[in-house]
Each structure stands twice: as C-alpha cells, then as structure tokens.
Amino acid sequence: MPDSSRDTPEGAGWGTAERGAYRRLMPTEVQKISWLDPRMLWAARNGVLASWFGDPTGRTRGRWVAQRAAAGAPADKVIRRDDPDRFSFLVIGDTGEGDEPQYAVVPGLLKAGADTSFAVLASDVIYPVGGADDYGPKFFRPYRDYRAPIYAIPGNHDWYEDLGAFMRVFCGDAPPLAPEPKPRPLTGPWLRGLLWHRPRDTDGLRLDEARKYRSDPAQAALQPGPYWAVDAGPVRVVGIDTGLLGRLDAEQGAWLREVSRDPRPKILITGSPLYVDGAHHPCEIEGGGTVDDIVRDPAHRYVAAIGGDIHNYQRYPVRVGDRTIQYVVAGGGGAFMHATHTIGRVDVAGVTERDFRCYPLRGDSLAFYSTLYGRRTRLRRFFTLTEAEAAAVVAERLGIPLTRAQRSEVRITRRTRVVASLLGAGRRPDRTARLRLPVRKIYTSLFSPGSATYSPPFFKCFLRLDVSPESVRLRCYAATGNRAQEADPPVEDEVTIPLPEAG
Incomplete structure (x- = not known):
C-alpha cells in the first residue's frame, strides 16, 4: 500500500517528486478560468440574480423533466442495470475546469477504476457556466479512456445556462425549451429576465465532434433527467439536482420521497452536501421538509449521502437511531481547492475530531x-x-x-x-x-x-465504492499530480458500511 498524506509528507505530494504524465492527455491550449475577468463574472451572474429576484430553477427543471417524459423516459426516473450482486462504481465531484488539476486525476482514476461498472459526476460538470462547447476539453476528452457509462447530476455552474448543454449531453440530445410567456413589467421576474444570462446561438457547434472521444457503445449512458435513480446490484443510487441555490423543488421532493420507499439499501448523491465544514445543511424542499429528513427515515434505508460543491473531501459518520449514516463531501475531482484548515474543531451531531476525516489534511x-x-x-x-x-x-x-x-x-x-x-x-x-x-x-x-495552481501537489481526489450484498466499501483516493501517486494512487480514507437486508 503506498504512503498517503497521513503517513509521510512525500505521500501528500510535497518535496521534489517527479511530475506525472497527465499532461500528455491535455489539449495543446488550455483556457484558464479567472474570476478576476469581468466577462467571467458577468457570464456567471444567474446565481446572484436568482437570489435577488427569485429562483426559476424549479419551474425550468419541471419543464425539462416533462420534455424527457414526453420523449419516453421512464415515469419513475429509475435506470435499471444488470450489475451482479458484487460490483464497483466511482464518484467524482466538481470536475470541469479543464486544466491541469482535472487531468491529473485521470491516470489514477483509470488505474483504480479500471474494473468499475459506471461512474457518477457529482455537481459542476462544467465551469464556468456549463456551456456546450466546453464539454469537449472538460468532459469527453479527459474521460475518453474510461470504458464504462458516466451518469451525472448538475451543480449550480451547470445551471448558469438553464441546463441546456447538460441535458443535450446526458439526456439524449434534448431540444431547447420553448420560450415562456413574458412576465409583467417592473416585477422581480421581469428584471431577472432582462439580466438573465443565456447561451450563445452558436454554442454547441463543436459538440458532435467532441462526442467522438466517448463513442464506444460500452460508454453509452442515457439518463431520464437531471435527477434519477440507478438500481445496481443490491443497492439503489439516488441522484438529486439542487439547482442554483441548493434546494429542491416540490415536484422533485415528491419524487425523492416516492423513490426512497423502495426496500433496497440506498446511497444518495447530491450537489449540496448535508454535512460540511463542521455544520449541518439539511437541504430544504419546497413546500416543507428537508432532504436529510428523508435520508434519516429508517424506512428508507439510506447508508450514505455523498455531496459535491465543496472542493475537498470530508466524512462525518453520524449515528441515527441504531445505525450510522456516512455523510461525505466529495468535490475534489478537478476544480480549485477549498481550504480544510478553516474547519474548526469538529463537534456536530455526535461526530467529533476522533471520527471526522478530511483531505487534504488541515496542515497541508x-x-x-x-x-x-x-x-x-x-x-x-x-x-x-x-x-x-x-x-x-x-x-x-x-x-x-x-x-x-x-x-x-x-x-x-x-x-x-x-x-x-x-x-x-x-x-x-x-x-x-x-x-x-x-x-x-x-x-x-x-x-x-x-x-x-498549475504545479503539484494538487490535493485532488475521487471515490471508489465496492458493493456487495453485505456492505459497501468506500475509499477516497488521492491525486497529487506527481508520478508516484499517479502510478499507485494512495487511499486517504476508507470505511466499510454494512448494508441492511432488503425488505
């Protein structure tokens, strides 16, 4: 087993280690995202507008879901696979900046995930605004050698262009939504509509060319919408879309309650983590209740809730009744690193420093x-x-x-x-x-x-989950950008989660 950051500084990527070979996978020219660029700030304005003038995400999401239903997507939004009782899958969060840190994750991911059945991208597939022409260098090219399907849930950045590109890539070339009736003048929705960022008419002209990177039939994945469930082996993996502001609309909330009644043990994948930075964020559902109420209900048999959005790794084993639910932050798949050293001494929901895990370590x-x-x-x-x-x-x-x-x-x-x-x-x-x-x-x-940064260590990570009828083994693998961790990715955290018997 290679040294991890918990063992040695070299295991963390410090020192004069040889840089990995990941740059061979990258395009010749890479656009670096800068939030100091006023054009970038202006393009990413929709989150601010939604918080000021009302969030239209729920209504827009409902229209996308209705369009997919009319095209023949299953009414229950469940993807039924034929995986055996023992299989593995990957979770990669907040990937799409298309730069060195994202590509540095790929060699270790391909090595540790070579035998996995599928992968899930958890939040912010594409930065800065989810544009269609960014999918080539930031999705299709980096994961071209991953030979299994990839499912995804959108993050707030994917919603900055009303989710159009996400739907085209993951949901079967969904056509654009018809324009909505114009709101009354001088109202909040009217002001929002005047300022709202929309995709360019020419966006997506390079999308067909980009698809060739992942054109093998074994890589094909078609999902029923921005939220879905996957029945795989003995578990159900549930993916929810928390939109621009980190909450669920009433329609999706009703679906989540219904799909959670299935007797299988479940793993939630969400764009907004429920425990993060030493605090509880239960995720409101329009009309009442929270996502965490559903996760904690013993009848629903959730064993883990994994969220993106925050660009590091954290794990909180929370005792709920007679069971432990693993609440995980897994947003270290490529985007800039959020600090962990600002997390205070952990004491939340019975979880203390003795139980808490994070990567990178606070000192690093x-x-x-x-x-x-x-x-x-x-x-x-x-x-x-x-x-x-x-x-x-x-x-x-x-x-x-x-x-x-x-x-x-x-x-x-x-x-x-x-x-x-x-x-x-x-x-x-x-x-x-x-x-x-x-x-x-x-x-x-x-x-x-x-x-x-554009030199190691990058402190990126991805998850591998090994499922059996008895348990789920969750491991967090590190990607530093150095050759040693690229050739043999170290495990930064590991936990085995027992599965309840299906009713």
Whole structure:
C-alpha cells in the first residue's frame, strides 16, 4: 500500500517528486478560468440574480423533466442495470475546469477504476457556466479512456445556462425549451429576465465532434433527467439536482420521497452536501421538509449521502437511531481547492475530531494557502509555511494531535502563529482574526486559478465504492499530480458500511 498524506509528507505530494504524465492527455491550449475577468463574472451572474429576484430553477427543471417524459423516459426516473450482486462504481465531484488539476486525476482514476461498472459526476460538470462547447476539453476528452457509462447530476455552474448543454449531453440530445410567456413589467421576474444570462446561438457547434472521444457503445449512458435513480446490484443510487441555490423543488421532493420507499439499501448523491465544514445543511424542499429528513427515515434505508460543491473531501459518520449514516463531501475531482484548515474543531451531531476525516489534511491545506499568498503578495519569506510548521500550528490551535508523525520537533514561532491566524486556521478567535485574509469564499471567488495552481501537489481526489450484498466499501483516493501517486494512487480514507437486508 503506498504512503498517503497521513503517513509521510512525500505521500501528500510535497518535496521534489517527479511530475506525472497527465499532461500528455491535455489539449495543446488550455483556457484558464479567472474570476478576476469581468466577462467571467458577468457570464456567471444567474446565481446572484436568482437570489435577488427569485429562483426559476424549479419551474425550468419541471419543464425539462416533462420534455424527457414526453420523449419516453421512464415515469419513475429509475435506470435499471444488470450489475451482479458484487460490483464497483466511482464518484467524482466538481470536475470541469479543464486544466491541469482535472487531468491529473485521470491516470489514477483509470488505474483504480479500471474494473468499475459506471461512474457518477457529482455537481459542476462544467465551469464556468456549463456551456456546450466546453464539454469537449472538460468532459469527453479527459474521460475518453474510461470504458464504462458516466451518469451525472448538475451543480449550480451547470445551471448558469438553464441546463441546456447538460441535458443535450446526458439526456439524449434534448431540444431547447420553448420560450415562456413574458412576465409583467417592473416585477422581480421581469428584471431577472432582462439580466438573465443565456447561451450563445452558436454554442454547441463543436459538440458532435467532441462526442467522438466517448463513442464506444460500452460508454453509452442515457439518463431520464437531471435527477434519477440507478438500481445496481443490491443497492439503489439516488441522484438529486439542487439547482442554483441548493434546494429542491416540490415536484422533485415528491419524487425523492416516492423513490426512497423502495426496500433496497440506498446511497444518495447530491450537489449540496448535508454535512460540511463542521455544520449541518439539511437541504430544504419546497413546500416543507428537508432532504436529510428523508435520508434519516429508517424506512428508507439510506447508508450514505455523498455531496459535491465543496472542493475537498470530508466524512462525518453520524449515528441515527441504531445505525450510522456516512455523510461525505466529495468535490475534489478537478476544480480549485477549498481550504480544510478553516474547519474548526469538529463537534456536530455526535461526530467529533476522533471520527471526522478530511483531505487534504488541515496542515497541508494551510501550507498550500500560505504558499499561494506568499506568491500573490510577493512576501514569500513572511507567508510561506513548511508542511511541518503548518501541521504543528493547526494542531496547537485546535488542540488535537498531529495527524502524521513529524520527523523532528518543529518550533512554532510568532510568525507561524500570525500567518495561521491571518489565513483562518481553525477559526480560533484572537486579535489577529480581525485582520483575517479571505481564504474560504472571497479568495476562491477572486483567485481560483491561483488556488488551483498549475504545479503539484494538487490535493485532488475521487471515490471508489465496492458493493456487495453485505456492505459497501468506500475509499477516497488521492491525486497529487506527481508520478508516484499517479502510478499507485494512495487511499486517504476508507470505511466499510454494512448494508441492511432488503425488505
């Protein structure tokens, strides 16, 4: 078993390791996404408009679902496969920036997932706005050598062009929706409609050419809409679409309740994680109730809920009655990295630091961001922390043991503490916290290309789930961009989830 980041710094990708061969898979020219570009910000405005003037996602989703039903999609939106009782599948979250970190995941994914039956992309398939012509370099090309079907649930970025490209790629060349009647002037919907971003008329001209990358019949996948269920072997995998603002419309909520009554054990895949960054986000359903109410209901037999949207890995084993549900964040499939060092000492729903897992480790996350700020501000000598310094100061601030053994004692200096506080390590209140620099949201909105970086370690990941009639074995594999982890991907976390007997 190769060293992981929990074993050695080299296992995390630090040091002078040889870079992997993933760049051979990439196109000659790669467009780098920059949220400092006003054109990019303007194109991605629909999420803000939805929060200001009302979210039309539910109505639009209902129209897409009705269109697919009229085209012959199954009424229950269930994909029935003929997998055996023992099979495996992959989950990859928040993939589509089309740059080095996304492609760096591919070699390890192909190696660890060579025998899997299918894969699921969980949230934000395409950045920045889900455009059809971006599917070539950001979906079809990177996964061209994965020889099994790929299903997907959309994230908020896929909704920035009303989901049209997503539906064309995953739901059988769905034609555009007919225009809706214009709202009354000077109302919120009217203002939203004036400013709403829509795809270019010429978008998608390269889509047919891009499909050739995944044209083998074994790769074919057709799903009934943006939300669906897959009956595979002894389990049902349920995928839900949380739209622009992270909630479900009433129609999808009713479907989720109905599809959850099936007696099989279930795994939920969602665009918005239910536990993340040490907090509970149950996901509202229009008309009442939450997604987590459905997951926790013992009659529905959910054993795990896996969400994208946040670009790292986290796991919360939550005790619910006489069973444990594994709540997982799995958004590290390629997009810029969200910090983990800003997660405070975990104590939520009975889950403590002893039970909680994350990747990258908090110390590695702090070292990563300290290097970025050092480069951005040209104050490398002040900001940059070694991985050992970062791990030590995080452990001190949170009052937890070191996650991996240090080779030598590291003295925590005043500078180290100041940098850790400025970068929000552990969210510990102190005087320096008033001067805290943006890391979690503002930083990644403004400097996502910098937080992705174009040299290892990238701290990306993907999941492999091995299903049997008795259990599901969930493993989180790392992708650093280095040759060692590319050739033999290390396992950063692993848990075996017992399955209840089907009723």
